[in-house]
Amino acid sequence: MGTTEGVFSALDNAKAQNYHLKAIVIAGMGFFTDAYDLFCITAVAKLIGRLYYFDPASHKPGKLPTQVNNAITGVALCGTLAGQLFFGWLGDKLGRKKVYGLTLAIMVGCALASGLSFGSTSKSVVSTLCFFRFWLGFGIGGDYPLSAVIMSEYANQKTRGGFVAAVFAMQGVGILVAGAVAMFVSKLFLAFYHAVDFQTDPVLSTQPEGDLVWRIVLMFGAIPAALTFYWRMKMPETARYTALVEGNHKKAALDMAKVLQKDILIEESNSRISVNPTPTYGFLSSEFIERHGFHLLGTTSTWFLLDIAFYSLQLTQKDVYPASGLVHKATTMNAIEEVYQLSKAMFVVAFFATVPGYWFTVYFIDKIGRYKIQLGGFLMMSIFMAILGYNYGNFRGEKYKCQSGSVKEYCGGNPMMFAILFGLTLFFANFGPNSTTFIVPAELFPARFRSTCHGISAAAGKAGAIIGAFVVQSYTNEDSSGGIKKAIMALSVVNLAGFFCT
Numbered sequence: 001m002g003t004t005e006g007v008f009s010a011l012d013n014a015k016a017q018n019y020h021l022k023a024i025v026i027a028g029m030g031f032f033t034d035a036y037d038l039f040c041i042t043a044v045a046k047l048i049g050r051l052y053y054f055d056p057a058s059h060k061p062g063k064l065p066t067q068v069n070n071a072i073t074g075v076a077l078c079g080t081l082a083g084q085l086f087f088g089w090l091g092d093k094l095g096r097k098k099v100y101g102l103t104l105a106i107m108v109g110c111a112l113a114s115g116l117s118f119g120s121t122s123k124s125v126v127s128t129l130c131f132f133r134f135w136l137g138f139g140i141g142g143d144y145p146l147s148a149v150i151m152s153e154y155a156n157q158k159t160r161g162g163f164v165a166a167v168f169a170m171q172g173v174g175i176l177v178a179g180a181v182a183m184f185v186s187k188l189f190l191a192f193y194h195a196v197d198f199q200t201d202p203v204l205s206t207q208p209e210g211d212l213v214w215r216i217v218l219m220f221g222a223i224p225a226a227l228t229f230y231w232r233m234k235m236p237e238t239a240r241y242t243a244l245v246e247g248n249h250k251k252a253a254l255d256m257a258k259v260l261q262k263d264i265l266i267e268e269s270n271s272r273i274s275v276n277p278t279p280t281y282g283f284l285s286s287e288f289i290e291r292h293g294f295h296l297l298g299t300t301s302t303w304f305l306l307d308i309a310f311y312s313l314q315l316t317q318k319d320v321y322p323a324s325g326l327v328h329k330a331t332t333m334n335a336i337e338e339v340y341q342l343s344k345a346m347f348v349v350a351f352f353a354t355v356p357g358y359w360f361t362v363y364f365i366d367k368i369g370r371y372k373i374q375l376g377g378f379l380m381m382s383i384f385m386a387i388l389g390y391n392y393g394n395f396r397g398e399k400y401k402c403q404s405g406s407v408k409e410y411c412g413g414n415p416m417m418f419a420i421l422f423g424l425t426l427f428f429a430n431f432g433p434n435s436t437t438f439i440v441p442a443e444l445f446p447a448r449f450r451s452t453c454h455g456i457s458a459a460a461g462k463a464g465a466i467i468g469a470f471v472v473q474s475y476t477n478e479d480s481s482g483g484i485k486k487a488i489m490a491l492s493v494v495n496l497a498g499f500f501c502t
Contacts, residue, residue, distance in 0.1 A: 015156070023154045024163060026235060027147040028170035029228040030104065034140045035174025036181075037111055037221040038080070041073050041133070042318050043182035043343040044214035048072065048129075050335040051210050052122035061335070066474055068126060073315050074469030075130045076137035081462035083141020088455015090142075092245070092448060096150050097237045099142065104229050106139030108222045115219030141462070144438075145454035152442035152450075153238035161365040164439045169358035172430060175314070176355055179347030182217050186340040189213055210335045244447040283449050295444050296453055298501065302374065303437040303461035305498035309381060309491045310429050312468035313422075316476040320422075320484060321345045326415045353423030357430025370436045374502050377432010381425050382495035388421045389488035395421075433498060437461065 045064060054062030064072065083103070090099050110132050117129040147167055155163040189209050242252035281287035321327040327341045365373060388395070395418040441454040472491070475483035 020155065020163060022231075023151055023235070024166045026228055026231050027151050027167045029224050030107075030143045030147050030170075030232075031167055032170040032174040032177070033107055033111075033221055033225040034143050035171040036178045036224070037107065037136055037140060037218075038076055039175050039314055040178040040182060040217050040221065041076070042315055043178060043339060043346060044217050045069060045072055046318050046342065047210055047214050047335050047339050048126075050338070051214075052125060070470045070473055071130055072126065072133070073473065074466055076133040076140070077311070077462050077465045077469055079134040079137025079139075080141040080144075081137075081459045081466065083138040084144050084455040084459040084462060085141075086138075086455075087142030088145040088451045088453075088458070091146050091149065091451030091455070095237050095241055095246070096146055096153070096451065097235060100146050100150070100235070101229065101233050103139045103142030103146065104225050104232055107136060107143070108225045108229070110136035110139060111222035111225070112219055115215040115217075117215075141455075141458070144458040145451045148438055148442035148454055149451045150235075150238055152439075153240040153447070159366055160443065161370065161439055162362050164442055165358070165362040165365050165435055168435055168438045169355075169362055172350065172355040172358040176347060176350040178217075179343045179350055181220050182213075182343035183340055183347055185213055185216050186336050186343060189336050190340060210339075213336055213339060240447050283452060288449070292445060292449075292453070296456065299437065299441045299444065299453070299457040300460035301501045302378075302433060302498050303457050304464040305494050305501060306378075306429070306433040306437050307461040307464035308467050308472070308494050309385070309498075310434050310468075311465035312472040312476075312487065312491055313426060313429070315469055316473055316484075316487070317346055317349075318342050319473075319476040326419055349419065349423050349426065353427045354430060357427040357432070358435060360427075360431040361435040364431075365435070365439070370440055371502070373431065374433045374436040375499060377428045377430075377434075377436070378495050378499035378502060380428035381432065382492050382499065384421050384425045384428070385488055385492035385495060388418065388425065389485055389492055392418075392485040392488060433502075 049064035049069070050062040052062070053064055053068075087099055087103060113132040114129060114136060117125050117132060119125040119128055148164060151164045151167045152160060189212070192209065236255040239252040239256045242255065243249045281291075321342060322329050326345050327338075333341065361373060395414050437457070441457040442450065445453040472487050475487040
């Protein structure tokens with residue numbers, strides 16, 4: 001057996017062992033950090049508004065202007081799109097390993113810098129925050145194609161889908177921990193706030209301690225990334241890249257012999273000659289378009305449609321939960337209490353719906369396949385969001401206004417049913433297209449173009465996420481039932497389009 005055949009046979013037939021688990025943890029911690037950094041902003045965005053856009057004359061809690069809110073939550077997505085395209089291309093040019101550490105270093109530095117955003121006015125603080133979050137997103141963007149491709153190229157044939165899905169499932173853990181950290185930090189500050197009660201108006205006041213809350217929450221994202229940096233640098237280049245792109249089969253065999261802890265036949269005479277020569281056609285050439293153009297159209301279109309819905313759901317939780325009755329309105333509590341209530345709702349939904357969806361995919365993907373999971377996920381998302389949107393007014397309790405002290409609230413609705421349907425939508429997003437759109441591009445394309453094509457597919461997804469952040473969120477930020485209802489109904493149609501594009 002030739003060197004290339006021996007290496008690939010050893011990789012494809014290797015039983016799950018320690019190095020697979022180690023690769024999942026190393027790549028997965030990157031995705032944990034990605035999700036934490038992208039979604040922790042949801043828990044603290046309202047706090048930033050109350051701190052920096054408070055107008056004493058209005059006698060209402062401060063609120064981020066719609067465009068500023070969209071910028072704070074969406075600018076990281078713009079950076080992510082750019083990073084996915086750039087690092088995806090660079091991963092095919094320089095190799096997976098050479099680029100992998102750079103993305104992590106960017107993430108660590110910019111997560112810390114985001115929490116240190118400086119300035120004496122609201123404009124300067126928000127501007128520096130947006131600047132650092134753009135570059136944070138740029139680093140996160142590089143992690144998408146590189147983590148997916150590295151795990152795919154390390155994995156064996158039988159359980160490859162489950163391994164890649166396990167890496168992506170760490171996104172769910174990152175979302176869960178984002179809620180947990182925001183909840184823990186705000187609870188600590190609340191304990192201090194009540195112990196040292198110096199506020200004359202706890203609802204309208206913007207206690208200076210709140211400025212530390214959002215900064216600590218954002219800066220925490222640097223810790224898990226920094227902890228895995230050393231191990232990322234110790235990972236060898238993937239054997240498939242070394243053999244198929246660099247053409248160095250001897251080095252590929254030696255690298256894999258170390259991680260597999262078994263000897264792989266090395267033939268000196270053909271150590272730089274492919275047994276099956278790598279195709280010579282270029283990226284986006286007519287032959288590439290003929291062979292893979294339809295595949296690339298499929299991966300980009302479905303990821304684009306999925307992320308419009310998925311990121312809209314994740315980023316608008318801060319607006320949807322209060323409007324639906326799951327969280328009290330801002331006019332009933334102080335700024336830090338609002339962070340605690342929002343992050344608690346985020347944590348509960350993530351724990352019972354978001355995270356289980358990811359791990360259902362890990363368990364079932366190699367049993368029932370990518371195609372059925374993606375079809376079923378899109379369809380169920382569309383159905384649940386249609387029900388949620390159509391009945392939104394009833395769930396919110398629009399028809400039943402009641403008086404609670406001096407505050408007029410909606411009551412008599414069914415926030416529990418709203419939570420169940422919202423949770424089921426997130427469950428089937430993750431036991432569905434949110435996972436499969438990440439996995440399929442890492443398997444579908446040749447090694448020479450794999451990172452680039454995954455980066456393009458992921459960037460198409462982030463283009464959809466940007467629509468969610470800057471368009472859909474504009475409707476939900478208006479605090480009106482009509483805007484949220486229209487947004488949910490529109491997203492149901494988007495999911496149905498994803499079903500047909502699959």
